[in-house]
Amino acid sequence: MDRFPYVFFLGIGGIGMSALARWFRANGHRVSGYDKTETPLTQALTAEGILVHYADAVENIPAEIRDNLAQTLVVFTPAIPADSQEWAWLRAQGYDIRKRSQILGVLTQGRYTIAVAGTHGKTTTSSMVAHLLHHAGLDAGAFLGGIAVNLGSNLLLPKTPSAPIVVEADEYDRSFLTLFPDVAIVTSTDADHLDIYGDQPALIDSFCQFVAQIKPGGTLLLNHTADSRVAAAVPAGTRVIRYGLTAAQGPELFAGDITAKGHRFHFDLHGPRGAVAGLALAVPGYHNVENMLAAAAVAQMQGLGAPALRAAVAEYRGVKRRFEFVVTTPQNVYLDDYAHHPREIEAFLRSVRALYPGKRLRVVFQPHLFTRTRDFAKGFSQSLSIADEVFLLDIYPAREMPLPGVTSEIILANITAPTKAIQTKEQVLAAAKIDESFDVLATVGAGDIDTLVPQLKLILSQRWQ
Structure with a gap:
């Protein structure tokens, strides 16, 4: 370069x-x-x-x-x-x-590389790894797919050429096949990007190619939900560590004694390098406990002991637009999240429900891509139905041209929430000013829905003060 x-x-x-x-x-x-x-x-x-x-x-x-x-x-x-x-x-x-993926491949060549892949969870998990190493004072670099709150950036610059590099390994357009990691994490292999792959078996094949590129003697941390073919594709001599919330899900790496208190999830880690009790994660959600299990296990591989790990986990503050608390009062909460896949939305909304039982939940969702909307319309309807009120924006096209018959209406039709409608951004803002029917608001999506966040923050901060 x-x-x-x-x-x-x-x-x-x-x-x-x-x-x-x-x-x-x-x-x-x-x-x-x-x-x-x-x-x-x-x-x-x-x-x-x-x-x-x-x-x-x-x-x-x-x-x-x-x-x-x-x-x-x-x-x-x-x-x-x-x-x-x-x-x-x-x-x-x-x-x-x-x-971009080719450049990442060049920049990581010859370096100790920790690559985090998965159809969802990779941004949070890679930011967790980077934070744990950085907080402990270890020299490390990171290229992240989101703005890590602790770092205030999507980039962590290494101080020396020998420092490990944490990379978010993106499956879109098979980008992650430019990477040859020493350690890989695969958080999920759910169907996505079918505009690129055509079907899920082709996506799984790509993940198999990715893990086959782990360097000799390397390690794969594999979420219990991942397709079984991925584990079978690792090179001989690669250690595979399966992880999940329970010993049945992740016999090598799992959590114990999980409790939710306020915004924190408390749990113990049980893994190949021993147990660490008393971890407290300020970013809520059972899926984030899973993400932190994988990140903490990688940090242990890099030499973090229990005290350093406990301190670093407690200080982790997440990624912008990942379960982000925008406005919080004793009675009301406004959250923002990047979720754009049915499973991500379900995990996010179930966690919100667990944190705020009995509260009336309004969700504003912006579908991302016409192809993703077409492929997962029923899944979106089902996951969004967890809320009491659902308002849909028009589809954010990104790189795509419209598809005949594919609009937000095909999601709306099968939503079973008591209140549902399609709204413009202006209508969302107008309702926030006068409507008192909800206790918790969540804006969700990967398009430009984030442009609403500062305006909603101002409106609701004034209303709920």
Whole structure:
């Protein structure tokens, strides 16, 4: 990478792309990029000295990029539309253009790599690993798919070349196949990204290829829900540690004595490197206890003893938009979560119900992608029906064009919650100002629903004070 003093990002506002942009800038490269929408994340990049523009036009590419073809690396995300003018021009000119996943593969080559994969749970789990190591004072780096609250960033810079690197290993577009980890965690293998894979067996095949790339003598931590074919695909000599909440689910790694007190989940860890009692996790949810089990076991492999582990777990504060408490009063709560798969939504809402029994729960959900909505409409309806009130926004298209007959209506039709409707963002905000029918509000989704969060925070902070 040293031969490229200039690096240009197509889709720089993506959470994984922005982490790479920050890495290159921290290592002395001149970084710039394009994204279609200005967000708090792109504003943060600009504040850090990275030039970002928002109109797709060749003349907006910085002159230093246009004038230095041989010295420029272009990094792109698969979310960039095929008709992008800038992408077409850069290809035509012959720039060195690589996917984000390819760059991650290069940056982790020759380093001790901890890769966290899974159709859901990987961002939280990778941030947990990074936090535990960092809190204990160990030198480590991390490329994360979310803003870790403790770090205040999606990037943790290592101090030395020998430091382990924690990487979120994304299955979308088979991106994680550029990685060859020493330690891998697979949190889940549920059907997703069927627009890429076609069916779940093809997705499972990709996970099998990923774990087959674990380095000789490495370790795989495998969630009890993962497809059995994944464990069978590991290379000879790779240790497989299955984990779950109970000994029946994770005979090698499991939790004991789980209790929920306030916002904290208390539990003991039982694993290959011994038991650690008295762990207290401030990010609620049984799924997060599972995630922390895997992260803590990896931290133990890196040398963390029980006291350091206990202290680090207690200080973990989660990832932005993952079970994030936005407004909290004695009577009311507003939560925000990135969940965009039926199983994620179910886990999130069941945890909310467990924390606030008897409270009236309103959920505002924005479906993400037409293909995902088509493939999992019934699952979305079922998981959202856990709430008392469900309001759906229109589908966030991201990289996709509309599909005939695929709208939020196909989710709404099978929701059994007493109150349900499709609303605009303006209607959601208007209802929040005057409607007192709910005690707990949750905004859920992976599109641009997060633009509502600061406005809802202001409205509800004033109403509930």
